[in-house]
Each structure stands twice: as C-alpha cells, then as structure tokens.
Amino acid sequence: MDSLGFKQILSIMLVNLIALWLTYGYLVAANPLTIKEAPGKLNCKLSVDYPDMIVYGVKFGISGRLICEDKMPHQLMAQALLVCGDVHMLTVNTTIVRDDGTFKVYLEPSFPKPHTNNIQCGLTVHVISKTVSTGLMDKKTLTMIVPS
C-alpha cells in the first residue's frame, strides 16, 4: 500500500475539520430557538405620542422619537399596525426614521366599517432595521369613534 504524503495528510485533516465545522453548523441550525432574533440589538429607547382618540375614515398621525445612547443607526424604519376589533380590521403603514431619530407615521382606518359606535383598537409601533425587527416596540390601546 502506498504511504500517505504530506499533502494527503494535510488534506485529510482539513476535510475532517471542515466536516466538523459543518456538523456544528447543522446543530446550530437544528436548534433555531437558540439564535438571537436581533444580533445587533439597539441600545435605544422608543417614545411615541399617540392621539387620544381616533375616528373611522379620518387620517391621523403618530409621531415618535428614538433616543439612542450610541450613534443613531442608519436605515431604520418605524412601522405602525392598527388592529381594531377582530383581525379583519387592520391597517399598516411604514415610514423612515430620520437621522435625528424622529419619525411620523400616518394611518387611515379605511377597513370595512364596524357596526358599533365605538371600538377598541390596538396600535403597535415597531422599529425595523432593514428587513429584521430590532425588538424595539411600543403599544397602546385606543378607542375609535365610528361616525354614523
């Protein structure tokens, strides 16, 4: 039998190391719950000014501000989700967070008209970094008046 040369030994070692590394990768992937959802979690605080009341069919704005301890990250977006009553009644809008951390999102409840005079709504604001949630969010329950 031919003896193994240096190249072959090096090759076997490298192949084994890569195989081990890929196996470790598979194990990480097989346990998705161990993966942090936002690797670069922002060191920021989110404050949002909500209206006291909203009216069906009338456009309203939510202004907010991100206060970060470090430098303000670029390319952040604020997404507002309004869900009234059941989940058929929802509206979403997204806006870009400016360099000074401020943003303003406009929403218009134009989903099918509810049959009651007023209805409870949940308004959630998420801050999204490109395509991934940063984990920063704020939520408030509001009353929506439905004009007859």
Added chain:
Amino acid sequence: MRKIIEILLPILIVFSYLKVLSFSGVTSILMIRRWSMAKPLSIVFINDFIDCLAIAFIALTISILLAYGCRKYPSFLLILASAISIIFLASSLYFCSALTSLFVSLFSTIYAASLKKEISLSHLAKYLSSLLLLIEAVGVIGWLLYLLHGGINPYMEPLPLQDLETKIIYSFSPLTPVLATLFMLSIPLFIIVKPLRPIEGSRPAELLNRFKAFTKNAVSNLSRHSEKYGAWSRIFLFSALIIPALATFLLYTPTVNPSNMVIGVDILYYVDFLRDLQGSSQNGLEFLYKVFSSDRSLTLLIIYSISRLFAIDFRLASIYLPAILSPFLILSLYYLTLNLFRNKLCASLACFLAATGPFTTASFYGGFLANWLGLSLTYLSLNIMMKSIEQYSMKTLLLSILLSILSHLAHPVPWSFLMAAITLTALLVTAQRNTGRGILKFLAAFIAVNILYDFIKTRILKFTGATVVAESIVSTELSFANLVNFWPINVFMAYFHVGGAFNFPPTYIFALLGMAVFSIARFLKFDILRMWVLAGLPLYLLGPDYVQARTLQNIPIDIFASGGLVMVLEYLSLKDKILSALLLIFIYLLYLNNLLRFIVNLPF
C-alpha cells in the same frame, strides 16, 4: 404482491417520517403574515393513536409480504420490529412506535430493493415521487383555495392542505445553512480534496471515473438534446415570465394584503429619495445631476420616467415595477444559460428556479428593485461578452461593456461581482498558459474600461459608485468576529433575514450538484461562473447576515441549480422516462408552492 409492497413502502416512508417529526418536537422558523415565528412541525391526521396504528399496520403488512416472498431471517426480523412498533403504541410510546415504523420502512427498502431485488427500485422511486407530487399538488390547491376563499383571517394557520407540504420542506431547513456554505466553499474544497484521489482500480476510483465520464458526456450532449424536452422548456419559460408578474399584482389584492401595506422594504427609500430630490431641485438638470450622483441612478430614473409617463406617483410606480423587472431578469438569464449549455430545458429551468425560488422571494420582501435591474444587465453583459470572445468581435465587446456600465448605474453590487469574477477568470487564464492570449485581451479590455468608468465617476466626478460602496462594506462590515460567530449569523440569515426567503434547501442541493458538473466539464464559460462564486466567498465568510444574504442574492446560483437538475434528468431519462417527467412536475409544483407560500404570507 410486488406491486402492493412497491405502493405501500413509499406511503410508510413518508407518513412514518411525518409522525417522527411530529413527536420529536422539531421546530422551524416559518414566516406567517410577515412575522417569522418558531412553529413545531407537528402533524395530526386523525389522532396520534390512530395515525401511529395505521403506520404500524402498514409496516406489519409489508414485513409479512416480504417474509412470504423470501423466507430468510431478516424478513422475520422485520415482522418482529413491526410487532414491537405495535407494542410501543399499546404502551402509549408514540414516538418510539413511529420511529420503529420508519426504521422498518428504510430497512425494508434496502433489503427488498437492493439486497434481494424483490422489488424494483425504479418502480419504488416512481411511486414515492408520485406520492410527493400528490402532496405538492395538494399544497398548490391549498394555496389557491386560500387565495380564492376571500376575507381571510390574516393570523389564521395555513390550511392543513398546504401544511403537509410546508412542514416536509421546513423539516429540511437545518440543511439550508450547511448546503449554502458548502456551495460557497466548494471551489476551495475541490482544491483541498484533490490530493485524495482514490487508488486506481479501486471501487471508489471506478465510481468517480464513471461519474466524470457521464457528466462530460451529458454536458457535451446537452446541445444535441436541446429540443428533447421542447414542451417542458416552453412551460417553464412561460411560467417564469408570467408567475412573478402575476405575483406582483397578487400582493396588492385585498385578499392577500387587506391593509394595502407597501411590500418591499427598500421601496420606501426609493420613493422618499425621489420625493426629496424632486423637492430640492430647482430644475430638470439639477434633478438629473443629483440622480446621477447616487449609486442607483438608472433605477431611480426608470421609476421617475414611469411615474411621469403614466402620471402616477413614485410609490405606485415602484410597487408595480417588479412586473417589468422580473421578466427582464428572466430573459437575460435565459439567454445567458442558453449560451452556457446550449440547451433550452436547462435555460428554462434556470429561469423558473430564479422566478419562483429564493432570488424572487427575497427581492419581493426587500423591494430590491435596483439589484433586480442590475443583475439583469450584468447577466446580459456577461452573455454578450462570452459571445464577443467566441466571435472574436470587438464591436460585440463594446456592447457588452456598455451593458456593464448600465449595470453599474443600476446597482453597484452586481457590477462589483461581475468585475471580481472577470478579474479572477483573467488570472486563471493567465495561470493556464495553454489558453489563447486573445481571450485575455478581451477580458483585460472589459475590466480596464469598466474600472476607468468607475474611477471617473467616483474619484474625478466624486459621485458615489461601486468601488466606494465596496470600500465602505469591506472597511465597516467585514470582520473576523463575524467569521468566529459564522454559524449563528448564517443561521439567522437563513431563517430570519428577508422573512427567511433563502431558507429553501432544494436550490442548494441542485446548486451543489451543478457545481460538481461545472468543475468536471471545464469550459471558460463555466470558469467565469465558478469564479463569480469564489468572488463572493470572503463576503460570505466575513460579512454580517445582510452581506451574506446579498452574496447569495448576487451569485447565479440558479444557473448552477439548473445544471445540477438537468444532470439528474439526463440520468433518470436513461433509466426511466416517466421518472424524469415526474421529477419535472415535482420541481414545478415544489417551487410554485414556495412562491405562493411566501407571497401569501408577505403582507400583514
């Protein structure tokens, strides 16, 4: 009796696998109504007891039929294992029962098909693929019903019809990061394993030689078999052109998008940028100057022109732009792949895989309009450059350079990849001294003019451009810390980034096979694509999740995947023509399900 075993075995394999998945508590990350969430891959047909009882009963039937045909002790061992499965069931040990049934199914397959030749492997494969095809077809029907039903609850679970298909595919999702990484590493890996050549005359050496001979023969025959699957080629190409365009409109129907939200993260940036530019410009010339000083000028100009031409706002022009961009990409990909393989099926398949696979789903999520356009122009430019080398024509080379400059204007990333690939190919050609110097002249001219253009744009005119973007990515985003944390970042990229669009293992399986094909059949054209992958490797290994994702987005992975898939089809067509037809239908439905699943769940 043979037929009964051949029909029952695939049923046992699939359903015992599903029940093992169910009881093992395996979880995967699914995007449901835009949120990525961990969901257990559990499936209950009637109830756990009856499901397991049915599986154990099928296992026992197969074992008895096998023992009847061949009275050897392994057959009786299978009966014993099936009986144990029923005992486990009676003791409420459902997981053990399903696992034993799965072992019985796998061992029966090996024993009856390979060792004893009791059943035909090709018949078994035919029934197994028919069953999987049925599951895929049910999945598509499920999504179509979901779309036609109307007024859906957006947080409702997917209907059980498509649930089965979704969960089978997602059960393989841990393979995605491994396969994608293996694909990216394949060129250095080929170099590493090169000294480990099997001993001449040994079985592995014989198998390797047969594989190489088959691949070389199949690749050289591809051009002669171009019309072999004529009807299939037309179906795949037509679907690739139509489906993403339809999906663009589907995304804004009240059923899929009840809140009428803007789909495509970057679309807001384009709209905002154009509005700002329009507001701050005194006249048309200033507006044009500002557009050209940005790094996506051509894309911005197209959005602006469309909005002016049809008197619509930037938002509307941007959200429906994929309906134009996608067919453009498909056509440029079609002609590039046709030039590479001279085979219509291969070209159509590459288009279909791109139109319904990770590239399109990720582009929809991210609203990567500039990338879409840039990559299309890059593919066109590369195709024409290859033609210019073949025809030894400087005029054609000029056209290719013009297209590459347009791709630079559309988006800097695909242009940078093309430049890196051509530069690496030029180095490879220089190293292989037997290759003609004419090729090197063409490659050098292509690189020099493009670099000169970028130099003028970025260093003299001080506009932003590809090398400025590349410099900023290399200096700020790439780090060895990312390499140390490679797997958590990579797995995060596969599962969460752009809604987990890249989490689709079939593409990477076929792409790996395609890479083997490209490496065995050594052509300059194939080398350019291999160098394209190699150019992405440092970004993939050292970059954060979004850089890794952009790397996968900007390498022609679907061309590799179609190359691999066509080799499988060539192999199957030698064995059984029906099997290759079944595989084509399966691929069609598998990818269609992927696009439908993603599109339906994209808006809130």
